[in-house]
Amino acid sequence: MGDFSLIGKSMKRIDTPLKATGQAQFSSDLMLPRMLIGKVLRSPYAHAKILEIDISKAEKLPGVKAVITAKDTCADKWGVFRYTQDQQFLPTDKVRYVGEEVAAVAAVDEDTAIQALKLIKVEYEELPAVFDMKSALESGAPLIHQDHPGNINIHVNIDVGDVAKGFGESYYVREDTFTAPEDSYFQGEPYAVVAQYDHTGSLEIWMPNAGPHLKAKPLSNVLKIPLNKVRVRKIAIGGAFGGRSEISPADVICAFLARKSQRPVKLVYTREENSIATRQAHSMIATIKTGVNKEGRVISRDITCHMDGGAYSSTGPIAVSVPFLCMEQAYQMDNIRYNGYRVFTNKPIRGMFRTHGRAFACGVDLQLDMIGQELGINPLEMRLRNARKVGEFTPTKSYVASCGMTETILKAGEKASWNEKWGKLPPYHGIGIGCNSVQTGFPMGIRGGSQAFIKFNEEGGITVITGIVDNGQGNDNMIVQIAAEELGLGVCDVQLVNADTEVTPSDPGSYSMCETFIGGNAVRLAAQDAKNKLLKIASEALKASPDELTVKDRKIYIEKSPDKSISLSKVIRIALSRSESISGEGSYWPKVDSKREWVENPSGQLSETFSFGTVITEVKVDPETGKVDVLEVTAAQDVGYALNPKVIEGQFEGGIAMGGQGGMLSEYILWYNGRVLNPDQLDYMVPLAIDMPRINNIIVETIDPNGPYGAKEAGMSIAMSAAQAYCGAICNAIGVDIKEFPLTPDKILNAIEKKQKVKGDEGSE
Amino acid sequence: MKKITLTLKINDEKYEIITYPNRTLLEILRDDLLLTGTKESCGEGACGACTVLLDGLPVRSCLLLVTEAKDCEITTIEGLAKGEKLDPVQESFIEHHAIQCGFCSPGMILTARSLLNHNPAPTEEEIRFAISGNVCRCTGYAKIVEAIQALSNRGRE
Ligand code: FES
Ligand code: FES
Numbered sequence: 001m002g003d004f005s006l007i008g009k010s011m012k013r014i015d016t017p018l019k020a021t022g023q024a025q026f027s028s029d030l031m032l033p034r035m036l037i038g039k040v041l042r043s044p045y046a047h048a049k050i051l052e053i054d055i056s057k058a059e060k061l062p063g064v065k066a067v068i069t070a071k072d073t074c075a076d077k078w079g080v081f082r083y084t085q086d087q088q089f090l091p092t093d094k095v096r097y098v099g100e101e102v103a104a105v106a107a108v109d110e111d112t113a114i115q116a117l118k119l120i121k122v123e124y125e126e127l128p129a130v131f132d133m134k135s136a137l138e139s140g141a142p143l144i145h146q147d148h149p150g151n152i153n154i155h156v157n158i159d160v161g162d163v164a165k166g167f168g169e170s171y172y173v174r175e176d177t178f179t180a181p182e183d184s185y186f187q188g189e190p191y192a193v194v195a196q197y198d199h200t201g202s203l204e205i206w207m208p209n210a211g212p213h214l215k216a217k218p219l220s221n222v223l224k225i226p227l228n229k230v231r232v233r234k235i236a237i238g239g240a241f242g243g244r245s246e247i248s249p250a251d252v253i254c255a256f257l258a259r260k261s262q263r264p265v266k267l268v269y270t271r272e273e274n275s276i277a278t279r280q281a282h283s284m285i286a287t288i289k290t291g292v293n294k295e296g297r298v299i300s301r302d303i304t305c306h307m308d309g310g311a312y313s314s315t316g317p318i319a320v321s322v323p324f325l326c327m328e329q330a331y332q333m334d335n336i337r338y339n340g341y342r343v344f345t346n347k348p349i350r351g352m353f354r355t356h357g358r359a360f361a362c363g364v365d366l367q368l369d370m371i372g373q374e375l376g377i378n379p380l381e382m383r384l385r386n387a388r389k390v391g392e393f394t395p396t397k398s399y400v401a402s403c404g405m406t407e408t409i410l411k412a413g414e415k416a417s418w419n420e421k422w423g424k425l426p427p428y429h430g431i432g433i434g435c436n437s438v439q440t441g442f443p444m445g446i447r448g449g450s451q452a453f454i455k456f457n458e459e460g461g462i463t464v465i466t467g468i469v470d471n472g473q474g475n476d477n478m479i480v481q482i483a484a485e486e487l488g489l490g491v492c493d494v495q496l497v498n499a500d501t502e503v504t505p506s507d508p509g510s511y512s513m514c515e516t517f518i519g520g521n522a523v524r525l526a527a528q529d530a531k532n533k534l535l536k537i538a539s540e541a542l543k544a545s546p547d548e549l550t551v552k553d554r555k556i557y558i559e560k561s562p563d564k565s566i567s568l569s570k571v572i573r574i575a576l577s578r579s580e581s582i583s584g585e586g587s588y589w590p591k592v593d594s595k596r597e598w599v600e601n602p603s604g605q606l607s608e609t610f611s612f613g614t615v616i617t618e619v620k621v622d623p624e625t626g627k628v629d630v631l632e633v634t635a636a637q638d639v640g641y642a643l644n645p646k647v648i649e650g651q652f653e654g655g656i657a658m659g660g661q662g663g664m665l666s667e668y669i670l671w672y673n674g675r676v677l678n679p680d681q682l683d684y685m686v687p688l689a690i691d692m693p694r695i696n697n698i699i700v701e702t703i704d705p706n707g708p709y710g711a712k713e714a715g716m717s718i719a720m721s722a723a724q725a726y727c728g729a730i731c732n733a734i735g736v737d738i739k740e741f742p743l744t745p746d747k748i749l750n751a752i753e754k755k756q757k758v759k760g761d762e763g764s765e
Numbered sequence: 766m767k768k769i770t771l772t773l774k775i776n777d778e779k780y781e782i783i784t785y786p787n788r789t790l791l792e793i794l795r796d797d798l799l800l801t802g803t804k805e806s807c808g809e810g811a812c813g814a815c816t817v818l819l820d821g822l823p824v825r826s827c828l829l830l831v832t833e834a835k836d837c838e839i840t841t842i843e844g845l846a847k848g849e850k851l852d853p854v855q856e857s858f859i860e861h862h863a864i865q866c867g868f869c870s871p872g873m874i875l876t877a878r879s880l881l882n883h884n885p886a887p888t889e890e891e892i893r894f895a896i897s898g899n900v901c902r903c904t905g906y907a908k909i910v911e912a913i914q915a916l917s918n919r920g921r922e
Contacts, residue, residue, distance in 0.1 A: 012859055012862075013859075013862065016862075016867065017851070018867075019867025020859050020870055021843070021845070021846055022800075022843050022871045024867055025801065026804070185902075186902055188806055188812075188866060188903065189806070190805070237866060238867070239865075239868065239902050271807050271808055471866060472866025472868075472903050473903075474865070646861075646908075649907075650904055653907040657902075657904075657905035681806070681807035681811035681812050682807075686902060687905075688898075689893040689899075689910065692893075695905065695907050
C-alpha cells in the first residue's frame with residue numbers, strides 16, 4: 001500500500017489517555033444539578049394480565065418526584081421493523097416475562113426510590129406461561145401475542161438450487177442436531193441513562209449506545225417530539241458486542257421520568273437488571289443435514305433452526321438470518337435450504353450478539369469434521385475444499401468482491417503446525433479449526449449511509465463531525481487517523497465531534513460491523529473534498545496544477561520539488577480573506593440491494609463486502625475432571641487492510657475470550673421457570689486473565705476494492721470462528737462429538753464415560 | 766441510623782465526611798466526592814472494576830464499608846498520575862493498546878501498580894494471577910498482560 005504517515009500504523013489511540021486516568025465519563029458518572037435517581041418496578045410473573053396499578057401511596061412518599069406507568073406514555077407498540085411492532089415500553093395489558101418493566105419512579109435518592117417501588121400496588125392475574133420452545137410450539141400452548149398463532153415470531157426461508165436432487169447425487173449424507181442455551185453480553189459497563197429536558201422542550205440524553213441516531217428516532221416517536229428535539233449526546237461507552245443496538249426501555253423510561261418530574265434523572269441498572277432486562281443472545285436448536293461428494297465438497301445442505309426469542313421481536317429477523325448468512329458466505333453451498341424460526345416464550349428478550357449462533361455455526365463446522373472423518377479427510381482440508389473464493393456469489397446472491405478465506409486457513413494452519421499435530425497429539429490433546437465470514441454493513445434502510453463534515457480553523461487545524469460512535473473498539477481513533485492522513489495533519493490538529501445527534505449527521509451506528517467501511521469512507525471523502533479545495537488555492541500560490549501537489553506535515557508541496565511549499569494555515573487564511581469557505585463534505589452509501597429484505601426477500605447484495613476468518617485451537621482435556629486447558633489459539637482474518645494493526649489484534653483477542661473461551665467453555669444462562677438463576681457475575685462465568693491461552697494473531701490483507709484504503713470488518717469473524725475451533729478441538733481431544741454447547745466439564749465427562757462404556761461393551765463381546 | 770463524621774485520606778488529600786456508617790467506600794468516592802474514575806460493574810466483589818489501593822494494596826471498594834477505610838491511605842485512579850505525568854503503568858497501558866472501552870482500566874491499572882510495587886519482576890503467570898480478580902470483557906487480556914510485562918524487571922532482562 002501507499003506511503004502513509006498514520007494509516008497502517010499501530011498508533012496510540014486518542015481516547016485511551018482519558019480512560020487510563022479515570023477522567024473519561026461514562027453515563028453513570030454524570031451528575032447534573034437537581035438530578036433525581038430513577039428505579040424500575042419489574043414484573044414478578046412470567047405471564048400475567050395487569051388488572052390495576054395503584055401508585056397513589058408511592059406518589060405521596062416524601063422525596064418522590066415522579067411515578068410513571070403506561071398511562072403516562074402513549075402506549076404505542078415499538079419494533080425495529082414495521083412488521084415487528086409488539087413491545088410497549090411500559091405494558092398496558094399484560095406482562096410477558098419475569099423482570100418486564102411495569103412502572104418507574106424518580107426520587108431524591110436511591111433509598112427513597114426503592115422504598116417508593118414497594119408502595120406501588122400492582123394487581124395481576126397470572127396466566128399460564130411457556131418457558132421453552134418445545135412447549136411454546138405445542139398445539140394449545142398459551143399464546144404470548146394474540147396475533148402470532150403457534151408462538152412463531154419470525155420465519156425465514158431460503159431455498160436455492162435443488163436440495164433433494166443434491167442429496168440424491170451425494171456420496172455421503174448425514175444429519176445432526178446441535179443445541180445451545182442463551183448467553184449474556186456482560187459488558188463491563190452496566191446500563192445507565194441520564195436524561196433532562198431544557199427550556200425549549202428538547203430532551204438531552206446519555207446512554208450506552210451502538211448508534212446515537214438509532215436511539216434518537218424511536219425516542220422521538222415514543223415521546224411524540226420532533227427528531228431535532230432529541231439530542232443523544234456523546235459519552236464513553238463500556239462495551240456493546242451487539243447488545244446496545246436498539247432502543248432500551250430504560251432510555252424511554254428515564255426520558256418520561258425527566259419529563260414528568262421536570263428534573264434531570266439518572267437510571268442505573270444493577271448487574272441483575274443487566275442480565276434480564278437488557279438483551280441476551282438467543283438459545284438455539286439447529287438441525288443440519290449435509291451431503292458431500294467423495295472429495296468432501298458439499299453438494300447439498302438443509303438446515304432447520306429454532307431460536308428462542310423470548311417475549312418480544314427485538315431484532316428478530318436479523319438474528320434469525322445472520323448465523324446462516326455467515327456460513328453461506330464462508331463456505332460454498334450450491335443447493336441450500338434454510339428454515340429459521342424465532343419462537344416467542346415467556347422469557348427475557350433476545351437480540352443481536354457478536355458471537356451468536358454458536359449451535360448453528362459450531363454445528364456446520366463440527367459436522368464437516370465428522371464428515372471428513374468418515375471420508376478420511378482432515379478438518380483443515382475439508383475447509384480448504386469448501387472455502388469461498390473471490391469473485392463468487394453467495395447462494396443468496398451477494399457478490400464477493402474480496403476474499404482471503406483460503407489464505408486465512410493456510411496461514412493459520414501453518415502457524416499452528418496443523419499438519420504436524422493433526423492425528424499425532426498425545427491422548428486427550430486435541431486440535432480444532434473454525435471458519436466464518438461476517439457482513440460489513442447490511443441494509444439499514446434510511447440510516448444505511450453515513451455522512452461526515454470537516455471544518456477548518458485559521459491555524460489550519462480541523463474539526464471532524466460524524467455520527468460514528470465508539471463503543472470501545474477504537475472508532476474515535478479511526479476517524480482522526482483517516483482525516484489527519486488525508487489532510488497531512490498531526491493527530492493533535494484534529495478535533496473530533498461525533499456521536500451527538502444534535503450536531504452530527506446520520507450514520508448507521510456501530511452495528512452490522514460497518515463503521516470503518518461506511519463511516520470511515522464518509523470521513524475520507526469529506527477530507528478529500530476539503531483537500532481538493534485547499535489544493536486549488538495552493539495551486540494558484542505555487543503556480544502549479546492541483547494534481548502536481550501533495551499534502552504532508554501541515555504543508556502543501558509540489559510533489560516533484562518539495563522545497564516549493566505553502567503551509568496549510570496560509571491556504572486557509574487566503575480562503576478566509578477571499579470569503580471562500582473551506583470545508584469538506586463526504587457521504588457514503590454501501591452498495592447493497594435495497595430490495596433485499598430479511599423475511600420477504602432474502603436475496604440480493606446483502607453487504608458491500610465480507611470479512612473472512614479462521615481460528616485454530618489446541619487443547620488438553622483432563623479426563624478425570626472434564627476440565628479443558630486451552631494451550632494455544634491462532635487467529636487469522638482477512639480484514640481487507642489493517643488501518644491500525646494493534647487495534648485489530650485487540651479485537652481478535654477479545655473475540656477469542658468471548659466467543660471461544662467463554663462462549664464454548666463456561667458461559668450460559670441457567671433457568672428456572674423463566675427466571676434467570678445466574679444473573680450476577682459470581683455465577684455467570686466470564687473468562688479471567690488466568691484462563692486465557694497464548695494467542696497468535698495473523699492479519700491477512702486483501703485490499704478490498706471499495707473499503708477505505710481497502711479495509712473491511714475486523715474482529716467479528718474471529719469471535720465466531722473461535723467458538724467452532726474450541727468445540728472441534730475438544731471433540732478431537734476426547735474422540736467424541738458433543739452436540740450440546742457450551743462444553744462444560746459435566747458434558748465432557750459424560751461423553752468420555754459413555755465412550756469408555758461402549759468400548760468396554762465392545763471389548764466384552 | 767445516625768450519621769457519623771470521619772476523615773478519609775485520599776490521593777494525599779484529607780476529606781471530612783459526614784455520612785451514614787452503612788455506606789460503602791465506593792459510594793462515598795463516586796457519589797459524594799465525585800471521584801468517578803472508580804467504577805462499579807458487578808457490585809458484589811467479583812469484577813474488580815471498583816478497585817482502589819488501601820495502604821498500597823488493591824481492595825474492592827464496593828465491598829468495603831467507608832468506616833473500614835478510615836486511617837488508611839486511599840489511592841484512586843485520579844491520584845496515580847503526578848500532575849501531567851502519568852504513572853508508568855498508565856503509559857504502558859496506552860502504549861500497548863491494553864485499553865479498549867476502558868471501563869475496567871482504572872481497577873486494572875491500580876491492581877497492576879500494586880503488583881509491581883510488591884513484585885517488581887513478576888512472571889507472566891504471576892501477572893495473570895494478580896489481575897484475575899479484574900474482569901475485562903473487551904481485550905481478552907493479552908495486551909494488558911503485555912503492558913504489565915513491559916514494566917516487569919524480568920521483562921526487560
Ligand atoms: S464492582 Fe466491586 S468488584 Fe465488581
Ligand atoms: S477494556 Fe472494556 S472491559 Fe476492559
